[in-house]
Amino acid sequence: MAIVGQKLVKQIQATGLKATMAQRLDDAFTRFTAGLSWNDVRGVLRGDPPAKPNPRVKPHTEGFWFHIRPTFYHEAVTTLYPTFRLGLLSALFFTFEIITGIFLMIFYTPSPTYAYGNMLDILTNVPFGKFVRDLHRLGAEAMVIIVTLHMVRTFVTGSYKKPRQFTWFTGVVLLVVTLFLSFSGYLLPWDQLAFWAVTIGTSMADAVPGIGPQLNLLLRGAPDIGAGGLLRFYLFHVVLFPLIGVIFVAVHYYKVVRFGISLPPEMEAIGEDTARKVPPEKRVNFLPDILTNELMYAGVAFAILAISCATWYSAPLEHHADPLVTPNHTVAPWYFYWLQGLLKIPHMIPLLPSGIAGEVDRFFANVFGLTPKVFWGVIVGPLMFALLFVLPYIDPNPSRRYGDRKVMLTFGALFAAAIIYLSLAGIPTGVPITGFGYVGGDPASEVGQAFIPDEGVGPVRRLPYEAYVVGKFDINAQPNTGSAGLDRLIRDIHNDMEARKARPDPLGKMLSADASGSLEVKQIQSNLRQIIITIDYTDVNGAPAQFKKYTFLHAGSGYAD
Amino acid sequence: MSIVKKIITFRPSFTVRILTGLISMLILLSVCTFIGLADQTRLNVRAAQFDSRAVEAGAKVYFDQCARCHGVNGEGVEGLGPALASEHFVGRIELVTDAMQQQSIRVIKPSERLKQIEWSGTLESYIESVTAAGLPVKTSNLWDVTHPTFSERFGGPLREDQIRDVTRFIINYGLDPLPNDQALLPPAPGEGMAPRPTPVPLTPAQEAGKQVYVAKGCTACHAIRGVGAQGAIGPNLNKIGAVAEERIASESYKTNLKDQPPATTGAEYIRQSILYPNAYVVAQCPQGPCPAGVMPQNYAQQLTPEELDNLVDYLNSLR
CATH class of the missing domain: 1.10.760.10 (Cytochrome c-like domain)
Structure with missing residues (x-):
């Protein structure tokens, strides 16, 4: 202490108080920026050309945060093409998810008894709770899209080729981590949507031959998802996958520093990589050009995210999870629709006539124990990822130019088309024209599901309480209930029924022509009504049948908001 | 230069970058500020909405589990269970919304039944505990059965949240309770233990x-x-x-x-x-x-x- 004091006193005596303080402050500032003095930073902000030797290189060698970034880029990769800033955005969203996730963790208990109540608390009792939850959820959905696009871009520009094979490999690991992070987070609200989506997802593990039940047990902590499963998914979500993610992001970033960002394919000779051999006049320094560029993209991305969450986006929260009640039309999260679509292929070889295909199925089932579910879900699905992992090691073509890679690009386009087709097949409505993947029950129950869905709001609940009139009304084209909203609803139900009478669904089922319906509104309590839809029809056996579905509507439940 | 080329070679100048970044940050901060300013009201509105949805969920539980013994309209069923919608049991309440949109239940008339049986807690705690744990003893000969346990904890079919929902539904009867003479009231403690009238003998x-x-x-x-x-x-x-x-x-x-x-x-x-x-x-x-x-x-x-x-x-x- 005394020594420091002596030095300080000597300096003040030599240069005066003001200059000493300025010099000391600048020292501290330089330590903080890992090598840039205040004047250097001012120069950066003013856009001055760097001094020689360039002091702006120093943070890249001295400091942690800049050492994982290159000191300069080639001019050709600083335009929107070829990177589209997708890698940067992936990393930004990963960080963003960690920050919003920690906020949510504070208010969350991973237990079936409390989890759903915690969600309600976050929405009704925590300042900014709903906003942060929406940001976290929308950010996660966006991250899945961005990471996927990042991979597509890398594939299209051939940037996975030598020497970046391992960078691609770590990238596919990060894609898998992103999907699993998103998927494991899906369960945490412990609502019906979460519970059944994850039940479907983990049932894949159960189908693995031999070790399926054990794998399923390991994942769920019990034969069905319960307290153990929730805790495991929570730990996957907040510890395991983020940890793997951080480690692989570090490796991935290191590889980018090591090899540079690959140039647009047409700029290089075939088989060469010149990303790090940048002539001085083509160099764009990281400080300040790339950094300001990145900060701009970060700012714009987060502003869009915040505006979305403040206006149109609202993260869903359905009813409390109920293992005894499976809602109609349960689906996996959208980024696993393709897997659900795969599972709907009923045969090993879908192109064969069904008689022969049945024989093939029986043969495989008898000889190898392979059923179509195991084949498509457990073998082909993961095989698609395995293909992504080894892609750079099996692609023999050294050229990155588009003209030389027609086969590979066509293959990629087919792969993408297959994923989109299977994703459409994964949702209950199936693929629009071919009808592949359609699942639907009785047409009458589909009317019920369309207007009073088991989960989600639906037209009946969206119509406000005040718009209902107590009474029983026939469903026809000219309803006269005295309420315009209720008339419109009844007309909609009528039109839906007529459409189902006129055209068979992809499974060939039609609503019988004599089907008639009624909508009944009953007052249960002074601010609670019951709405019952009844449909009388003739079933496939020609016997009269009746379908009834009801819901309760409270004056203040605000589904319409 | 085609538009596509313009987009893919897009490289904003230094000034544009700094300005766009600053404007974005400003937007981000103002969104947060506006959300913060209206947050308390919105939290209260949402709380009232979820409270309403709890009544809806409770109605479903009531009709599935309770209506058989307590009546479709909460009027009670002879020999099985007393009225729940009676003023005698739920009293009378009203919903009050303050300037900040915070909704609360105000008791206008407390439950006479709770006074009668000297329950010291709230109506909510009474309904929740009876629903969850049942009534282990018979308090009168009016009913053939004791109140079963409904909580999963005691071997029943309902989760804790369902018990809270159905409780909220029953309390909601208090907005417009059935007059006592239209409901099947339970006997006061000590009453109703007399032997039942002898039924007509069977052939x-x-x-x-x-x-x-x-x-x-x-x-x-x-x-x-x-x-x-x-x-x-x-x-x-x-x-x-x-x-x-x-x-x-x-x-x-x-x-x-x-x-x-x-x-x-x-x-x-x-x-x-x-x-x-x-x-x-x-x-x-x-x-x-x-x-x-x-x-x-x-x-x-x-x-x-x-x-x-x-x-x-x-x-x-x-x-």
Whole structure:
């Protein structure tokens, strides 16, 4: 202490108080920026050309945060093409998810008894709770899209080729981590949507031959998802996958520093990589050009995210999870629709006539124990990822130019088309024209599901309480209930029924022509009504049948908001 | 230069970058500020909405689990359970919304029942604890059964959140409770323990019918006061003799089956309901619209003609 004091006193005596303080402050500032003095930073902000030797290189060698970034880029990769800033955005969203996730963790208990109540608390009792939850959820959905696009871009520009094979490999690991992070987070609200989506997802593990039940047990902590499963998914979500993610992001970033960002394919000779051999006049320094560029993209991305969450986006929260009640039309999260679509292929070889295909199925089932579910879900699905992992090691073509890679690009386009087709097949409505993947029950129950869905709001609940009139009304084209909203609803139900009478669904089922319906509104309590839809029809056996579905509507439940 | 090329070679100048970044940050901060300013009100609005949805969820639980003994309108069912919608039980409440949109329940008239039994907690805690843990002892001879336990914790079917929801639903009756004279009130403590009036003795045939009722497993789904198990799936048969006559007298009565003409006497109605359960299905059950096809349709094979006669005779005597 005394020594420091002596030095300080000597300096003040030599240069005066003001200059000493300025010099000391600048020292501290330089330590903080890992090598840039205040004047250097001012120069950066003013856009001055760097001094020689360039002091702006120093943070890249001295400091942690800049050492994982290159000191300069080639001019050709600083335009929107070829990177589209997708890698940067992936990393930004990963960080963003960690920050919003920690906020949510504070208010969350991973237990079936409390989890759903915690969600309600976050929405009704925590300042900014709903906003942060929406940001976290929308950010996660966006991250899945961005990471996927990042991979597509890398594939299209051939940037996975030598020497970046391992960078691609770590990238596919990060894609898998992103999907699993998103998927494991899906369960945490412990609502019906979460519970059944994850039940479907983990049932894949159960189908693995031999070790399926054990794998399923390991994942769920019990034969069905319960307290153990929730805790495991929570730990996957907040510890395991983020940890793997951080480690692989570090490796991935290191590889980018090591090899540079690959140039647009047409700029290089075939088989060469010149990303790090940048002539001085083509160099764009990281400080300040790339950094300001990145900060701009970060700012714009987060502003869009915040505006979305403040206006149109609202993260869903359905009813409390109920293992005894499976809602109609349960689906996996959208980024696993393709897997659900795969599972709907009923045969090993879908192109064969069904008689022969049945024989093939029986043969495989008898000889190898392979059923179509195991084949498509457990073998082909993961095989698609395995293909992504080894892609750079099996692609023999050294050229990155588009003209030389027609086969590979066509293959990629087919792969993408297959994923989109299977994703459409994964949702209950199936693929629009071919009808592949359609699942639907009785047409009458589909009317019920369309207007009073088991989960989600639906037209009946969206119509406000005040718009209902107590009474029983026939469903026809000219309803006269005295309420315009209720008339419109009844007309909609009528039109839906007529459409189902006129055209068979992809499974060939039609609503019988004599089907008639009624909508009944009953007052249960002074601010609670019951709405019952009844449909009388003739079933496939020609016997009269009746379908009834009801819901309760409270004056203040605000589904319409 | 095509538009595509313009987009893919997009490289904003230093000034544009700094400005766009600053504007974005400004937007981000103002979004956060605006959300922060309106947050308390919005939290309160959402809390009121979720409270309303809890009533909806509670209604479903009530109709599935409680309505059979406490009545579709909470008016109580004789021999099974007292009224819950009565002013005597729920008192009278109103919903108050303050300037910040915060909604709360104000008690205008407290429950007389809780005072009577000297419950020191709130109505909410009483309903929750009775629903969850049941009433282990009989407090009167008015009811055949004690209150079952409904919480999963005590072997019942309901989760904690469902118990909270149904409690919220029952408290909601307090907005517009049934007048006490329209509801089945429970007896005060000490009352109602007197022995029940002796029922009219059964004839030997009816006595045999009663044995059939128990032996053929009817009790798994149906309930008759004091006879065997008290099933909860099918309708209560305490007064089926009288009910049958009411049914055939009602305007909406018709049969769905072509070969089954409408019954003309109560006994015929009961016989038809046993042999052809789908001939006539009552429109409203406590759980909502009554489903057809729940009752087994093979009693014509299961019962001998004599057993059937005795059973119908017995059931018809219940009034």
